[in-house]
Amino acid sequence: MKNQFAALSLLTLGLLSACSSTAPTAASPSPQERFAHVALVPLEAGDTPQSLAQAVGGEMLAWNDAGCAAGDDTDCVAMIGMNQQLGSQNLHALGGRMVYIEPNKDMFSGGGTMTATMGGRISMWAGGRISMWAGGRISMWAGGQYSQLPENTALWKKIRLEEAQRLAPKLGAGVTVAVIDTGLDLQHPAFAAALSDPSTWYDFYDGDATPQDEGTFGVGGYGHGTNVAGIVLQVAPGAKIMPLRVLGSDGSGDVVMVAKAILWAADHGAGVINLSLGSKENSKVVQDAIKKVTDRKVLVVSSAGNSNLNKITYPAADASAKGSGDYSLSVGSVDLNDVKSSFSNYASELKVMAPGEQVYAPAPDGRMAAWSGTSMAAPMVSGGLALALGERVPTKDLAKELANRATDIYKVSGNKPYKDKLGEKGRLDLVEFLSHSSDD
Template sequence: MIYKIAALGLLTCGLLAACSRTVPTASAPQERFDRVVTVSIQAGDTPQSLAQAVGGQVLRWNADGCAAGDKTTCTALIGLNAPLGGQSLRALGGRTVYSEPNRDVFSGGGSVTSTMNGKTSMWSGGKTSMWSGGKTSMWSGGQFSQIPENTALWQKIRLEEAQALAPGLGRGVTVAVIDTGLDLQHPAFAGSLSDPSTWYDFYAADTNPQEEGTLGTGGYGHGTNVAGIVLQVAPGAKIMPLRVLGPDGSGDVVMVAQAILWAADHGASVINLSLGSEESSRIVQDAIETVTAKKVMVVSSAGNSNLNKITYPAADARAEGSGAYNLSVGSVDLNDVKSSFSNYSSELEVMAPGEQVYAPAPDGRMAAWSGTSMAAPMVSGSLALALGQQLSPQNMTRQLTRRAADIYKVSGNKPYKDKLGEKGRLDLVEFLDHAGDN
């Protein structure tokens, strides 16, 4: 909620981005707060005085624009575990204060749906040409040789033809996967991760964003699968692993916003958010608007509740100030029918196949997941393919939605007219043919 103590000004939240190094084993989360508050800074304020007035802990003191009177860069971010009561509000008189829930607001979506031959299979030999070189030789006779179970998916979005059109395969492009972390030692990611100096675990407050948990329980394996999908589409790209979700698949507003800002500051060109919330977070949306102003593209999944509304931040993807570099993604099956789980909405922008998508799984294994979380990284990988051809990102998201395959003529989609994107399902060839158009 917004407390109108003074004339409401636009607040942006630059968030804490680095903490001391630790090496976690079954890590506990960093200190967490029930709510997060932004407060405009006034002359004479100190972090200690505002923390005392609010009754919380200052997470970020962003005073860059205070001397110039710029309210957008003159704010403090404060975490607290008690209601912001009347006494605190009186102590903050003459300021603009904004408060919203923080703890476990965001969650990842999707579920493990199957494993190879009824069990989770090991990656043979620990290396394959896809992961080591990212060459187009991964294709053999129309089959995706490393994961043939995905062949029909890739044929649906015309991946083989698209990779021939974009021989750079996303090289030089970094995609930040903000998720449950990754299996950092998985052979699928050998040579495909960004420099370790760009990694961070915002859940545990350390520099080792390693997935933790048990496959098939909670969110464990979610981030590894998402990152693996990006690399199957754009094998030349680099993945920046950023952990914001715990083993149960949930995480805090502050963690997600921190990671978005960190990703842009550390060289990501595309940010994948296969996560969502039922409620809009102004703090996360401010972070997205900050990075899209730098022409960083953000891709968000639409949610898996089969509802006529999509989760946030996907629902804000068309918002003024970020829409040109922001996309929301839902899921279809191989017949181009809306997946039974996928949310839908007039705000939704594009669809991609999100059922039974095989990709790396923790401990060197492979598994299939289903969810809009699996559709989103196909779009993130598509953007990486186009960026790897040195194309301008300026109109890229617009062309991706405009050049999608029309799925409204499919009978199963009749109940969802105009709620599955402008046209429908991702078509990589059409997109790449026009990605650089105005």
């Protein structure tokens, strides 16, 4: 049941940042049952959270009546979790209202695969590897070699990271990047002094304030968010990471969790939101949340998916949507030869590519591991945006500039089958991006 009834054409997710104190809001989340479906219901005079939840036969998740007095239908709506279809009795109680319903539970997944590990746990960070995150940023590069994680040297040369970091000497300082994912290993030494204030963290999956990456090492999605956050920090080591957990150890999560996390991130100071996750189905609830934060000039980066399909996942597929496209980017993956990764989705609406294979970063329990996927390409773009924002470059047109200043990879023979489907120009080039964005 994708859309049980006609959707309200202009419904937004203002309900998640509701002004009313009668229900949870984006600024005040609470543990919730994982409902099968989520409904957006327009409010009418005389409604109460209790009466409307009873009429629908579900549980009130958010109530926004901020625009009701002004007759603003887009800001006069409730969100209700449901585990059953609307019956005739429910329809009668709702009085013929236009209700939008979409699947909720486990509609999003992180994707990507752990492709290599390095042992030693905490001890492997000895000898200077941790220094990048612990304040020793001067020694990041030595003789053209990436000193902190030399395994990534070829990747960073491909996107010209060393020169880019010289062009952006603040290295993203003052910028917060929200990583909406499986959480991360909060105790990992790589993240010492690199996280936002704990008051900005949240675990929407478990409903608490500790977004810890959980699971069994090497199984499912465990470590996905830790890797993603570590990639952002290698590109922009001066930035802060805001950890927000919406995916379980199997790498899957719900529509409501993702939407609430997006709004939470913007409400708590994120300048960039990284979504290394996606769904095969378009979610109006999530897309409305993205529209709401991009209206506030928050940049949103989404991965394209890993099924080698001529169709990218959502919300990446909506990164060009009217109203949010100026602040959104979708990201696919290439290898070190600039050939589309065998797993990467592709499409005409895809905005940019980045290297997404065998990317080393922190892993849970003090380890380091490499992952491959468009999930690893996306945080390179998020880190690049953080570099620009750290230099106080205006947010407007940054997403467009990054996509337009990419390196043309369509001349690469292996990419001939994917003409015009590997980004507007091609692969991320941080130097071209920063050189031109600073001129605006």
